[in-house]
Amino acid sequence: MKATQKTKSGVARLLEIAGSRKRLLWLSAALTVAHVLLSVVPYVLIYAILKALLTPPADMIQIHTYIRQAVYAVLAAYALLYAAGMASHVAAFNILYELRTQMAEKLGRLPLGFINQYNSGALKKILADDIERIENFIAHSIPDFVKGMTLPLITLIYLFTVDWRLALASCLPIAGLAVFIPLMFNKKRGAVLTNFHRSLESMNAGIVEFVRAMPVIKIFGHTADSFDKYSGAVNRFQDMVLVFIRGSAPAFGIFISFISNASLPVLAVGFYLYFQQGLSTPVLLLFLILGVGYIRPLFALSNLGSQLSVINHGVKRLDEILFSQEQETPGNQTLNNDYSIEFDHVSFGYNPQTDVLRHVSFTVPPGSVTALVGPSGSGKSTAAQLVARFWEVERGYIGIGGQNIREVKPAELMAHISFVFQDSFMFQQSILENIRMGMDKTMVQIVAAAEAAQCHDFIMQLPQGYDTVWGKDGIHLSGGEQQRIQLARAILKDAPILILDEATAFSDPENEYLIQQAVNKLISRKTVIIIAHRLSTITQCNQIVVMDKGMVAGIGRHETLLTECPLYYKMWQAHTRAQSAVLNNKPLNTYAI
Numbered sequence: 163m164k165a166t167q168k169t170k171s172g173v174a175r176l177l178e179i180a181g182s183r184k185r186l187l188w189l190s191a192a193l194t195v196a197h198v199l200l201s202v203v204p205y206v207l208i209y210a211i212l213k214a215l216l217t218p219p220a221d222m223i224q225i226h227t228y229i230r231q232a233v234y235a236v237l238a239a240y241a242l243l244y245a246a247g248m249a250s251h252v253a254a255f256n257i258l259y260e261l262r263t264q265m266a267e268k269l270g271r272l273p274l275g276f277i278n279q280y281n282s283g284a285l286k287k288i289l290a291d292d293i294e295r296i297e298n299f300i301a302h303s304i305p306d307f308v309k310g311m312t313l314p315l316i317t318l319i320y321l322f323t324v325d326w327r328l329a330l331a332s333c334l335p336i337a338g339l340a341v342f343i344p345l346m347f348n349k350k351r352g353a354v355l356t357n358f359h360r361s362l363e364s365m366n367a368g369i370v371e372f373v374r375a376m377p378v379i380k381i382f383g384h385t386a387d388s389f390d391k392y393s394g395a396v397n398r399f400q401d402m403v404l405v406f407i408r409g410s411a412p413a414f415g416i417f418i419s420f421i422s423n424a425s426l427p428v429l430a431v432g433f434y435l436y437f438q439q440g441l442s443t444p445v446l447l448l449f450l451i452l453g454v455g456y457i458r459p460l461f462a463l464s465n466l467g468s469q470l471s472v473i474n475h476g477v478k479r480l481d482e483i484l485f486s487q488e489q490e491t492p493g494n495q496t497l498n499n500d501y502s503i504e505f506d507h508v509s510f511g512y513n514p515q516t517d518v519l520r521h522v523s524f525t526v527p528p529g530s531v532t533a534l535v536g537p538s539g540s541g542k543s544t545a546a547q548l549v550a551r552f553w554e555v556e557r558g559y560i561g562i563g564g565q566n567i568r569e570v571k572p573a574e575l576m577a578h579i580s581f582v583f584q585d586s587f588m589f590q591q592s593i594l595e596n597i598r599m600g601m602d603k604t605m606v607q608i609v610a611a612a613e614a615a616q617c618h619d620f621i622m623q624l625p626q627g628y629d630t631v632w633g634k635d636g637i638h639l640s641g642g643e644q645q646r647i648q649l650a651r652a653i654l655k656d657a658p659i660l661i662l663d664e665a666t667a668f669s670d671p672e673n674e675y676l677i678q679q680a681v682n683k684l685i686s687r688k689t690v691i692i693i694a695h696r697l698s699t700i701t702q703c704n705q706i707v708v709m710d711k712g713m714v715a716g717i718g719r720h721e722t723l724l725t726e727c728p729l730y731y732k733m734w735q736a737h738t739r740a741q742s743a744v745l746n747n748k749p750l751n752t753y754a755i
């Protein structure tokens with residue numbers, strides 16, 4: 163999906179994301195600078211104390227004043243650091259909240275099918291892990307970064323005021339780092355990092371799929387090792403970690419050696435000046451303490467570099483969603499009371515290379531039932547999903563009551579369409595809330611819908627009836643029961659247009675009968691599209707649209723299609739053979755026994 167506008171990257175983008183919280187971040191940075199300034203003060207005072215001690219007669223009153231001031235400075239410096247941390251944490255948590263809200267709102271504005279493009283592991287990494295890391299980075303790393311930059315700078319400025327020769331010697335390790343490090347961080351490393359993050363995402367996705375597929379793996383007798391996609395992803399990630407570590411090790415090694423041996427130039431120059439040029443003892447001691455210690459905050463900066471690259475990658479992935487193309491014409495029209503549906507030469511592909519629907523045209527008159535049938539992959543679900551604008555149609559026209567659905571308000575469209583999927587999604591909430599789905603309905607209406615959907619009786623047998631929480635304390639429902647809950651939702655919503663993906667999975671006779679009863683209650687007086695798999699259930703439909711390889715192969719009633727549409731005739735033959743085999747209790751001839 164294309165981005166709608168060009169985005170900034172790196173810290174600039176982070177500041178953009180911070181929005182109005184930027185002020186808090188600046189406050190945190192200012193407090194950190196004040197902390198750094200006050201952290202240098204005790205060393206200045208130690209230098210003064212050393213000078214006073216080594217200049218007889220020592221002025222003890224003055225020395226005690228210096229000590230008191232040093233203690234106050236340390237306390238004030240820590241108070242400022244605490245305040246800086248508070249400011250950055252408050253900003254970070256607000257940014258975290260805003261980002262999650264923005265993402266949720268954005269996902270709501272994207273075509274409903276968009277989410278299918280991401281596997282759940284990758285999406286989880288973006289929505290949970292990447293956003294969490296941004297929060298962590300802003301809360302901790304911004305004060306670390308400011309400290310890492312300003313402490314060496316302020317210390318150096320002070321050291322230059324004391325003795326420029328030793329101050330220059332203290333700069334040598336930094337000068338070395340400035341020359342070597344850019345040589346180590348070349349463009350190749352950027353590519354390595356991108357691959358590193360991509361393989362981390364694919365490993366996440368592999369793990370989620372592995373956990374979800376565990377029952378299938380066990381049923382088919384595979385061992386965990388045989389789950390290639392998972393182990394492949396783990397192996398690829400391991401390879402990437404090795405490439406990453408091998409790539410970073412030399413740079414990191416040089417960095418550590420420079421920092422660890424930062425005392426050498428100061429020691430050499432300091433002792434030379436002390437013995438040869440009469441450098442005073444307090445100055446030598448000051449440089450031995452400060453001239454070596456000031457470089458330590460650079461350690462934090464080294465971690466920051468790798469953290470920033472992780473954040474950059476996460477921000478890029480977030481932006482892929484935040485700047486994805488929304489439904490192009492949001493539309494502001496409302497529907498009239500005509501709920502007929504019209505497809506006019508609709509062509510559609512999930513990617514530009516392959517069309518899965520080609521010039522599909524048919525009309526569903528208001529209050530009638532149209533069944534979509536056809537071989538697997540012929541485009542039935544795609545056509546049905548397009549009515550609810552799961553995806554945007556760019557070629558051809560889909561209208562409801564003569565209005566192009568692209569011009570209708572998305573919320574209006576959703577309010578007038580119920581979708582019953584094959585897979586019922588249950589929330590970990592009470593059965594009551596699972597039926598109500600946030601709709602403004604009374605208990606009486608909910609029970610009436612549950613009765614019509616043939617689920618009231620089994621709900622009443624649950625430990626807390628309608629208040630039983632699904633998924634908690636081992637409370638689960640069978641597939642057929644979950645599907646009837648879904649039908650209860652649709653009955654409660656009472657939308658004038660219904661799109662029903664007929665279930666094939668839960669077809670034991672009793673369940674099938676109950677589901678059929680519920681469906682019959684649901685479809686009366688509505689405009690209905692049924693994606694049908696069992697042809698016997700749709701012989702009475704007002705119209706049947708036969709799909710084949712993304713095209714319409716025939717339209718008509720059951721009897722007409724039997725004579726006029728060879729594909730439908732073939733499908734009906736296959737269906738009746740299968741039905742009679744079941745009725746006569748014979749094995750189906752399609753299975754080799």
Ligand SMILES: Nc1ncnc2c1ncn2[C@@H]1O[C@H](COP(=O)(O)OP(=O)(O)OP(=O)(O)O)[C@@H](O)[C@H]1O
Pocket residue numbers: 275278279512518536537538539540541542543544545
């Ligand atoms: N989200 C998607 N992204 C990419 N391709 C898809 C997506 N959904 C479906 N397809 C492809 O579009 C084609 C039509 O699929 P569709 O699900 O609409 O067919 P169907 O007739 O409903 O099949 P079935 O009866 O098996 O459910 C298939 O080739 C399928 O692989």
